[in-house]
Amino acid sequence: AQTVTQSQPEMSVQEAETVTLSCTYDTSESNYYLFWYKQPPSRQMILVIRQEAYKQQNATENRFSVNFQKAAKSFSLKISDSQLGDTAMYFCALNNAGNMLTFGGGTRLMVKP
């Protein structure tokens, strides 16, 4: 069985500052993918960034980057130059051989002006 844990229920950051959201996971599979999803009040899950376990290089998408520590089973998300539109729930998710996504409990991020 796989698990995903997000230890920060809520975070806040000032506009233009940097914030890091934490995620740890557990899986017995050697090949898997990790994702960060954003869920605004509209409820639609929006893919922010993904990381393949075999790739050592950390994924980057514009202002979003990850710190993937495979041995520690840690997958944190860094948001640089935070914008008001980044306010949302953020979910870390794991996808392995079973096809389905296993989600963490989420972190509510508030960007303050």
Place this chain on the structure above:
Amino acid sequence: GAGVSQSPRYKVAKRGQDVALRCDPISGHVSLFWYQQALGQGPEFLTYFQNEAQLDKSGLPSDRFFAERPEGSVSTLKIQRTQQEDSAVYLCASSLNAGIDYGYTFGSGTRLTVV
């Protein structure tokens, strides 16, 4: 369509009533998933289709839950004799192929409230 469409957006059901939730995936997407998201929690897997075949239904919480995708496109999640604990957002997602590395596109979900 351009995205995953779910209907209705909101549904209020009286306890004991049957409900049907619809998901219209992106055209041509092979894989379709249903998730249940309780208030303040992360989504939890319910079931998975590859074309019309239901390959995994291990997440369905009881035999009151039933899902189908008869022609490999539109899917319906049916809940019989709804209970208060069924209140949640039901999310549908689709993927072009059946592989763990492909990104999923989610719909905006149906918020079910059982009163």
